[in-house]
Structures are given as structure tokens and as C-alpha cells.
Amino acid sequence: MPLRSIKRNKNKEVCTIYRGIPASPGVAIGKAFLLNREAVEVKEKKIDENEIQKEILKFKKALDETKRELFKIKEKVAKRIDPDHAKIFEGQILILEDDLINDRVIERIKQTRNNAEFVYKKVVEQTIQTLSSSTDEYLKERILDINAVSSRLVYNLLGIKHLTLESIDSPVILIARTLSPADVVHMKKESILGFATDVGGETSHVALLAKSMQIPAVVGMKDLFDQIQTDQSIILDGTKGEVVICPDEKTLEEFEKRRTYILKKTVELSELKLLTAETQDKRKIELSANIELPQDADSALEYGAEGIGLFRTEYLYLAQSDLPTEEEQYRAYEEVASKVFPKSVILRTFDLGGDKFGQNLGSLYEANPFLGWRAIRACLDLPELFKIQLRAMLKTSAKKNIKIMFPMISEVEELKKAKALLEEVKDELKHKKIPFDENIEVGIMVEIPSAALAGDSLAKEANFFSIGTNDLIQYTLAVDRGNERIAHLYQGFHPAVLRLIKETIDVGHRNGIWVGLCGEMAGDPLATVLLVGMGVDELSTSAMAIPEIKKIIRSITFEEAQRLADQILSLSTINDIKKFLIDDYAKRFGKG
Amino acid sequence: MVERKVEVINKLGLHVRPAAMLVQKASKFKSEIRLQKDDLEVNAKSILSVMALAAQMGSFVIIKAEGEDEALAVEELAKLFEEKFGEE
Numbered sequence: 001m002p003l004r005s006i007k008r009n010k011n012k013e014v015c016t017i018y019r020g021i022p023a024s025p026g027v028a029i030g031k032a033f034l035l036n037r038e039a040v041e042v043k044e045k046k047i048d049e050n051e052i053q054k055e056i057l058k059f060k061k062a063l064d065e066t067k068r069e070l071f072k073i074k075e076k077v078a079k080r081i082d083p084d085h086a087k088i089f090e091g092q093i094l095i096l097e098d099d100l101i102n103d104r105v106i107e108r109i110k111q112t113r114n115n116a117e118f119v120y121k122k123v124v125e126q127t128i129q130t131l132s133s134s135t136d137e138y139l140k141e142r143i144l145d146i147n148a149v150s151s152r153l154v155y156n157l158l159g160i161k162h163l164t165l166e167s168i169d170s171p172v173i174l175i176a177r178t179l180s181p182a183d184v185v186h187m188k189k190e191s192i193l194g195f196a197t198d199v200g201g202e203t204s205h206v207a208l209l210a211k212s213m214q215i216p217a218v219v220g221m222k223d224l225f226d227q228i229q230t231d232q233s234i235i236l237d238g239t240k241g242e243v244v245i246c247p248d249e250k251t252l253e254e255f256e257k258r259r260t261y262i263l264k265k266t267v268e269l270s271e272l273k274l275l276t277a278e279t280q281d282k283r284k285i286e287l288s289a290n291i292e293l294p295q296d297a298d299s300a301l302e303y304g305a306e307g308i309g310l311f312r313t314e315y316l317y318l319a320q321s322d323l324p325t326e327e328e329q330y331r332a333y334e335e336v337a338s339k340v341f342p343k344s345v346i347l348r349t350f351d352l353g354g355d356k357f358g359q360n361l362g363s364l365y366e367a368n369p370f371l372g373w374r375a376i377r378a379c380l381d382l383p384e385l386f387k388i389q390l391r392a393m394l395k396t397s398a399k400k401n402i403k404i405m406f407p408m409i410s411e412v413e414e415l416k417k418a419k420a421l422l423e424e425v426k427d428e429l430k431h432k433k434i435p436f437d438e439n440i441e442v443g444i445m446v447e448i449p450s451a452a453l454a455g456d457s458l459a460k461e462a463n464f465f466s467i468g469t470n471d472l473i474q475y476t477l478a479v480d481r482g483n484e485r486i487a488h489l490y491q492g493f494h495p496a497v498l499r500l501i502k503e504t505i506d507v508g509h510r511n512g513i514w515v516g517l518c519g520e521m522a523g524d525p526l527a528t529v530l531l532v533g534m535g536v537d538e539l540s541t542s543a544m545a546i547p548e549i550k551k552i553i554r555s556i557t558f559e560e561a562q563r564l565a566d567q568i569l570s571l572s573t574i575n576d577i578k579k580f581l582i583d584d585y586a587k588r589f590g591k592g
Numbered sequence: 593m594v595e596r597k598v599e600v601i602n603k604l605g606l607h608v609r610p611a612a613m614l615v616q617k618a619s620k621f622k623s624e625i626r627l628q629k630d631d632l633e634v635n636a637k638s639i640l641s642v643m644a645l646a647a648q649m650g651s652f653v654i655i656k657a658e659g660e661d662e663a664l665a666v667e668e669l670a671k672l673f674e675e676k677f678g679e680e
Binding site: 090092098100101146203205 | 615635639640
């Protein structure tokens with residue numbers, strides 16, 4: 001199709017989006033066609049005394065003719081669309097027959113000796129006026145039905161053939177100020193790709209019919225008709241209620257490409273959302289999300305998380321730079337718990353430097369804060385403050401979808417002390433008859449090499465392990481990745497790190513508890529097959545990474561993943577391991 | 593004269609389709625039938641008048657019939673309201 005050669009300035013290259021009310025879902029792309037139905041001019045004429053009866057007869061004949069037409073349309077709708085929708089036209093026939101208008105018309109013709117069409121139009125206008133004064137929205141939409149009937153009758157009075165849309169036969173997107181239900185009935189699906197009207201609401205009959213005929217439509221565009229020209233390239237999105245006008249086909253194509261891409265991604269995402277993260281030989285991996293604030297739970301669910309694998313509760317502190325009260329904490333945990341219910345939430349107790357627990361403690365200078373008084377270490381030294389958090393957590397657990405996790409555990413005594421404090425809080429709640437989950441699962445972060453290597457004793461005291469790779473890597477390799485000069489030494493695929501991960505998983509399984517992994521490695525597509533092969537039960541990552549990781553898990557078998565893990569664990573350098581994983585990834589999924 | 597107060601319980605209220613059903617039903621009776629909502633009283637055999645009542649869900653309408661078949665007319669019209677005009 002030839003492009004029109006109009007000089008365009010740069011701004012005009014961009015497509016413009018007009019918003020209306022979504023009336024019938026679906027997308028149409030093509031050329032606009034403006035339906036230019038001039039309002040029929042009805043002139044006032046005087047008739048002779050002896051022609052009054054003739055004029056009344058003319059009116060009655062036009063009524064009959066209009067009724068026949070509407071009846072035909074009604075039959076067509078009943079047969080081809082839906083008997084229920086035919087009632088719209090039964091209603092229109094009743095409007096046509098209504099003596100409220102017709103008696104007055106005949107009366108007035110006699111009184112004023114005006115021509116029938118003029119009198120009729122006046123009476124209808126008055127009737128509409130009384131209806132319009134109603135505040136009722138749907139009633140205002142029903143006026144469209146009255147207009148449809150009256151304009152049909154006026155056409156018949158004047159002997160003008162009512163133009164039906166059947167005559168349009170090249171594929172177009174129809175743009176009209178207004179359309180009647182009958183217009184929609186007459187549309188041929190192959191030639192009317194979609195339509196937009198300036199008037200109307202989503203419950204108007206036009207919208208109803210378009211929906212059942214599956215023609216994409218947008219109504220209530222207000223003044224689109226004046227903004228658009230016939231033959232312009234447009235996209236009509238009846239789902240979103242939008243009309244997009246593009247200066248030429250090239251920009252339209254680009255816009256469309258982008259739109260389809262987003263649509264495809266959304267569809268992929270929503271399809272993937274319902275599927276489980278399961279290998280082809282049915283090993284299920286729990287794929288969860290890490291969150292920092294309660295509202296993050298929404299996008300976690302959106303991306304198909306099967307739970308919250310790590311709620312970094314210290315962000316409640318960081319968000320307000322003051323220790324949150326028990327009530328504030330309770331509300332935050334409760335919000336997440338009820339959002340994801342019946343899925344579960346792992347609440348990690350504060351992973352903060354000790355100085356954050358109270359201003360009166362002063363800011364303590366530490367030469368090595370990463371190796372210092374923080375997280376569980378500080379919490380155990382400040383039991384009363386720690387118990388506030390534990391109490392808020394337990395109070396949210398009544399629905400049994402809460403698990404508690406302690407960070408920075410380096411040996412079993414710490415875990416025992418933390419659990420003892422938890423028991424104290426449980427007793428207190430029991431005493432006060434506040435409901436909570438008595439069998440709440442308690443787990444630990446495995447992020448210090450000593451915990452990974454002495455996992456046996458910890459596994460006997462914990463219900464689960466979650467491997468925190470970020471800290472595990474830095475403590476194992478003695479690398480602060482924030483230090484630019486040595487950041488390159490921070491390598492998750494270091495054989496020592498992988499062996500610690502493997503050891504942790506094995507030790508957990510030997511003791512009958514499940515082992516998850518949170519931290520960035522869980523969201524690294526390069527690591528997925530390896531981690532699954534090493535036997536991890538759960539992966540918790542940022543919400544956005546979930547679809548990709550799920551896709552990978554669904555494409556492999558546990559058996560081949562185990563083989564790959566064995567091979568990787570036998571390699572001795574970071575480079576060999578990385579190369580192996582990159583090659584394997586490219587083989588499976590093409591160039592990443 | 594027979595009267596009965598009914599509640600509009602269908603979701604969309606007396607819009608065109610329910611109004612059409614009501615008018616069609618009312619027109620079958622010889623009695624004069626009127627509907628009253630608040631201060632407005634209209635002829636039940638005129639769809640425009642019925643629509644003008646703007647009776648939404650939850651509003652109350654009084655059906656009044658006078659004539660030889662008045663009891664039956666009120667009975668049957670009230671039934672339409674109760675059955676939500678066949679709406680889902």
C-alpha cells in the first residue's frame with residue numbers, strides 16, 4: 001500500500017493514544033473509515049387543513065414500515081446472534097409503538113398543521129429531555145435506543161433509504177459519532193475489523209451486541225471523530241479501550257511489534273504463572289520470592305512465586321530509620337501473610353548491625369562490621385528487643401503459613417538460645433490466650449562456612465536450611481565485593497563455595513529437613529541446572545527472575561541435572577566451571 | 593383497584609429489556625395498569641413511561657391495576673419483578 005507523502009515533523013512520527021471505554025475485547029489494526037452520516041435536516045412546513053388526515057396516514061405508514069424493519073432485524077439477531085439480544089429490538093419496537101409519543105404527534109399535527117417529521121422530531125426531543133433529567137446513568141444510555149428508533153422513523157417519513165453498514169466491504173475500522181444497535185447487527189465481520197464511537201458506555205446495547213458478535217469495539221471516545229481522518233493507520237484495542245493513531249504504516253508496525261511483544265510476554269508470564277517449577281521427571285522445586293517490603297508480595301505473586309522464601313524484615317527498619325514497634329511489625333507481617341495465603345512466608349529476623357537496635361546503644365565503631373556484632377549476635381544480647389520481633393511474628397502465624405528464620409548462625413548454641421527465647425514468647429502468648437502456630441517451623445540461614453561444615457548439629461535443631469549465597473561467598477572467599485579492587489575475586493562458582501552448598505544440602509537431607517537457597521545465585525540462570533542437580537528443594541529469588549528460572553527447571557530432567565552437578569563438582573577451577581556452565585547453557589537454550 | 597408494592601431486585605433495574613417485558617405483559621390485560629415510584633406515577637403499558645421511572649435495583653414500585661382482570665394483572669406483573677425479569 002502506498003504511503004502518503006506528507007511532510008512530517010519529528011513529533012508527529014509518534015503514535016497518539018486516545019482513551020475511551022472498553023466495549024468489546026480484541027485488537028484490530030487497519031485503516032480508519034469515518035462514517036459520515038449527516039444528521040437529516042428536518043424542515044418545518046405548513047400543511048393545508050384538508051391534508052391533515054393524509055399527513056397522519058403518512059405518519060402511520062412510516063410507523064408500520066419502521067416496525068417491519070425492526071422486526072426483521074430482531075429476527076436476524078434471534079437467529080444469528082442470540083435470542084436474548086433480540087429483546088433489545090423488542091424494546092425498540094415498543095418505543096416505536098409507544099403512545100406517549102405517537103398520540104401526541106397525531107394531536108399536534110392536527111393542532112399546529114405542521115408536517116409529520118417536524119412534529120415527531122419535536123415530540124421525541126421533549127420526551128428525551130424529560131428522561132435526560134434523570135441522574136440515572138443507564139437511563140441516559142437508553143436514550144441512544146430512542147434516538148436510533150426516531151432517526152429510523154424520520155428516514156422513513158422522508159423516504160430516505162436507511163444506509164446500512166452491509167454496504168461497506170473493504171476491511172476498515174469504523175469510526176462514528178454514534179451507532180445504533182441495528183448498525184452493529186448489519187456489520188460484516190470480514191469488512192468491519194472493529195469500531196469506535198464518540199458516545200456510549202459499556203452497558204450500551206451497541207457494546208453488548210459487539211461483544212456477542214466478537215467485534216472489537218471502544219465507545220465513549222468523546223471527540224475522536226474530529227481528531228481522525230479516513231485512511232489513517234490505526235490500532236483499536238477493545239480490551240484496553242484505546243485507539244492509537246499512527247502517522248504512517250511504518251510507525252504503526254513498530255508500535256504493533258512492541259505491543260505484540262509485551263502481549264506475548266504477558267501471556268507467557270500468565271501461562272507460566274499457573275505452572276509448577278517441576279523437572280520433566282517430576283522433581284518439584286519450590287520457587288519463591290525474596291521481598292523487602294510488604295507491598296513487594298503483590299509482584300511476587302504476579303510473577304508466579306510459590307511463596308515468600310525470604311522476607312528481609314530489616315527493611316522495615318531501613319524504611320523508617322527507627323526500630324518498628326511490635327504493632328508496626330505485626331501489621332507488615334500480617335499483610336504479607338494474608339496476601340500470599342495459603343502460600344507461606346519465611347520471616348527472617350533482623351539482619352542489622354547492632355547499633356541499629358537502639359539509639360541509647362550509641363553507634364559502635366567496628367573495624368570489621370561484617371565480622372562484628374550484628375544480626376542474631378546482637379539480637380541474643382538484646383533479648384527484650386528481640387522478643388518484640390518474635391512476638392509480632394508469632395502473632396501472625398495463626399493461619400499456619402509463617403516460618404521463622406535466624407540469620408548469621410555460626411554454631412548450634414546460638415540457634416538453641418534463639419529458640420529458647422522463641423519458647424518464652426510462645427508461653428507468654430499461650431498464657432494470654434493469643435492464637436499462634438504452636439508447631440511453627442524454625443530454620444536458619446546457612447551463610448557462614450562454619451554453619452555449612454558443622455551442619456549436622458544445626459540440622460538436628462532446625463526445620464529447614466536456607467543457604468544465603470551472598471554472605472556465604474564473601475565469608476568463604478574472604479572477599480568484600482563492595483571493594484572494587486578485589487570484587488573480581490567474588491565468585492559464586494568457586495569450587496569451595498559449590499562444595500559448601502552441596503555439603504549443606506546433603507547434611508540437611510541426611511537429617512530429614514529441606515534445604516533452600518536464597519541469594520542472588522538462586523536467580524542466576526547459569527546456576528539453575530547445577531543447583532537442581534545438587535538437590536536443592538527450594539530456590540528463592542527476586543520476583544522478576546522467577547519465570548526464567550521456572551522455564552529452565554521445566555525443561556530439564558533431575559537425572560541430567562544430577563549428572564551435570566557431579567561433573568561440575570569434579571572440576572577444580574572457577575574458569576573450568578564457568579566455561580562448562582556457559583557451554584551447557586548455550587547448548588540447551590541457545591546463546592543467552 | 594388492586595395494589596401491590598414490589599422491590600426491584602434485578603441488577604440492572606428497569607432498563608429496556610425488563611421494561612419491554614413488563615410492557616408486553618401489562619398490555620395483555622384489559623385493566624388500566626399504573627406503576628408508582630416515589631411521586632411519579634406512569635402508565636405501565638408505555639415503555640418510555642416505564643423507563644422514565646428510572647427504577648434501579650433496591651427501589652420500590654407500587655403496581656396498581658383497575659379493571660376486570662386487575663387481580664391477575666397485579667399477580668403476574670409482581671411475578672416478573674420477583675423472577676428478576678429472567679436476568680441471571
